Amino acid sequence: MASQKKEQAYKAFASHVSSGKARFYRSIGMDFIMGRRKGPFLWDMDNEKQLFNLHCNGGVFNLGHSNPQILLALTQALENLDIGNGHLMSAHRAALAQQIASLTPGDLDCTVFGVSGGEAVDLAIKVARAYTGRPGIVSASGGYHGHTGLAMAAGDPKYREFFGPQPPGFVQVTFNDIAALEGAVNSNTAAVILETVPATLGMRVPSGDYLKGVRSLCDKNGSLLILDEVQTGLGRTGKLWGFEHFGVLPDIMVLAKGLSGGLYPISATVLRRDLEKVFEPDPFIHISTFGGAELGCVVAQKVLEISSQPAFLNHVNELAKKFAQGIGQLVGRHSILEGLNQLGLFMGLKFCNDSLGPLMSLAAYQNDLLMVYANNDKSVCQLLPPLIMELEQVDWVIDRLDKALAVAASFYS
Ligand SMILES: Cc1ncc(COP(=O)(O)O)c(C=O)c1O
The missing domain is CATH 3.90.1150.10 (Aspartate Aminotransferase, domain 1)
Incomplete structure (x- = not known):
């Protein structure tokens, strides 16, 4: 028998957040x-x-609930820091970006911070389009990159058709099928975006040389490779980055979820150094008010310090x-x-x-x-x-x- 307090919470959730979720969970005995x-x-x-x-x-x-080291870093930071101001320069965003650069292979050297994974994927796609001057984005059927604008457009129709017209330029192909990708990538393709191992598609580990094949197709066509490491990054696969298992290097890597330490939302779009030049003509052309909040940067630094040991x-x-x-x-x-x-x-x-x-x-x-x-x-x-x-x-x-x-x-x- 649920306590009165829990019943009140249940009713408030049903009335003011989601009646459908409340009904569903109660109906299956999982309230x-x-x-x-x-x-x-x-x-x-x-x-x-x-x-x-x-x-x-x-x-x-990844690091458990209320990880004591992360909690300590956050509570200490709360004494002096707040969200900061995305319009100004920031020592904390700089330190975190430098740490990410030092922990990633190749020249994945520059980072734009966001709040959520979807936002970070949106930016990765914007950068790829701006850099290549091309519209095309190829992704995997059954892959998942979030529910924001461009991330949702790179995902499956069932999550987007309900919400009306979708942006053009997106094509999906079967994951782990290099011939299918060959048929889709061409001189109009800005980028191929894939989860290193697609989670929503059931943790299907790509076979042998698939990702190497994707990399060389991108190179042949002058397209960028965006790897979504939102779930596979930060040690989950036994290496710091999932792509390290497959001998490939993306042009853009997306991080979110675990970077938060479960305590402060933050995401990252990590760019090959020369891609950052898309922001040279107008460095204020992309902004995220809460993206790379300074408290989040402190948390993410601790997460990286722990996860890279x-x-x-x-x-x-x-x-x-x-x-x-x-x-x-x-x-x-x-x-x-x-x-x-x-x-x-x-x-x-x-x-x-x-x-x-x-x-x-x-x-x-x-x-x-x-x-x-x-x-x-x-x-x-x-x-x-x-x-x-x-x-x-x-x-x-x-x-x-x-x-x-x-x-x-x-x-x-
Ligand atoms: C692989 C992957 N990419 C992107 C996202 C989107 O992240 P968010 O929900 O923080 O927007 C998710 C979320 O589940 C994800 O699993």
Whole structure:
């Protein structure tokens, strides 16, 4: 029985935020309202239900909830800093951009900051168009780059057609199919934009040389390669940047989610040095009031400092190995589970049927795990544990997944 306080929150949410979401969650018995949160855990506001976070909002909580080091950096910064002023120069934006340049290969040297991933993708597309003087943007069917203007235009029709006319110049092709891309990229193409591993498409790790093939197609046609590392960046895959697994270098890299440390929203469009010259004629042609807020810069610097430590990345790889072993055993025990899509801790449980992603999300919830299916491939449940979880906790998670799989199988049959 929900407390009066929770019931009030539920009613206020239904009346003033989203009646549809409130109705939906109650109808499936998942009317969890976030209360206390710490490390890999979150609690219902009644404190009655505890969830282990295997979703992490796509990486927002890579470093856990209320990470003490990030919290300390933020609370100390609050004594002297605020949002700052995007019209003026900033020592904090400069320091963060310099740190990003030092941690990225090649000449990914200049950064424009934003608030959200969608905003950062929008800017990446604007820069590519301005630099090349071309309109065309090629992206992957089933890929996802956000719900803002140009980012949404690079995404799937189901998220945009409902909202009326869309901007021209966007083409989508099958991911991991170099021939399809060859047919779409030409002298009108400003850029190809891809998630290094598409999350909403079910963590489909591209095969062997696909991304190298994309890189050379871009080079051949004078088009730019934009890699969206909003989910794959910041250590999630066991390397600091996901693209490092594939021997390619983008012209533009987009970061968001985890850069916030879960505490202060900030995103980044990281540009090859010479692309920054598009702003030379008018450096005030793009602005974001809250983008690169100085408090956010302090947080993001701490996130990068933690995530780039070799010991931290080793830990991610150790966790990934342990998950691979544990889930391998679960594949043997549960016929509904076909396998694991995996690059480090960027993982997806692959089921034999499209209804199983949603069923498993519910079964996981009933077994105290927060896990969400991939929206553009519902046969996959995304599995994104916090990178700071302890090795010993993997066994507990696998045990809970085991139980949840049995429940999902019973729903299914
Ligand atoms: C790969 C990817 N790119 C971009 C975005 C958009 O980020 P935001 O929701 O912060 O606009 C997301 C959000 O889920 C994402 O997963």
